[in-house]
Amino acid sequence: MFSPTDGWVTCSFGHRHWGLLGAAGLLVHRDGADGTELLLQHRAVWSHHGGTWGTPGGALHVGESPEHGALREVREELGLLPEDLQLGTRSVDDHGGWSYTTVLARPLRGIEPADLRLDGESDGVAWIALGDLASVPLHPGFEASLTRLHDLLF
Numbered sequence: 001m002f003s004p005t006d007g008w009v010t011c012s013f014g015h016r017h018w019g020l021l022g023a024a025g026l027l028v029h030r031d032g033a034d035g036t037e038l039l040l041q042h043r044a045v046w047s048h049h050g051g052t053w054g055t056p057g058g059a060l061h062v063g064e065s066p067e068h069g070a071l072r073e074v075r076e077e078l079g080l081l082p083e084d085l086q087l088g089t090r091s092v093d094d095h096g097g098w099s100y101t102t103v104l105a106r107p108l109r110g111i112e113p114a115d116l117r118l119d120g121e122s123d124g125v126a127w128i129a130l131g132d133l134a135s136v137p138l139h140p141g142f143e144a145s146l147t148r149l150h151d152l153l154f
C-alpha cells in the first residue's frame, strides 16, 4: 500500500534505507526449550537485503508511533493482531537522518509459523533460538543491533 513516507533515504553512515520518516519493526521473543527464541521473517528475494532474516517491519507513516507502525506492519506481513502481542520496551538504532526502532513484544497466545498468513514480502517466518542465529544469514541492520537488543531480552 502506497504511503507518502515511502522512499529511500541515505543516512549519515552512507547506507540506503527505506522510509522517509524512519522505520520500525517488532522483535517477538519467547522462552523456548533451549532458551530465548525470536520470531524472524525471511525476506523475499526481490526485497532489499532479500534472502536474509530479520524483524518484520517497515517504513513509518506520517504521525505514527514506532509501536503503532510495528503493529501495522506485522498485521500486514504476518497476520498478527495487536491482541496477540504484549508490547515491551523499544530500542532505537539512530543512523543520523534515519533510524530504525525495534519494539520488543511477547506473544499472548501460541504463535506457530504454519498458522501465519504471510504476504509477498516474506518467504517464511520461523522461531529461531538465540544460539542458532549465527547459522542463518541475518539482515545487516538487525545483526548490527543484536548486541544491544540481546541485553533487553532478559
Ligand SMILES: [Zn+2]
Pocket (backbone or CB within 6 Å): 011, 012, 013, 014, 015, 016, 017, 095, 098
Ligand atoms: Zn544507516
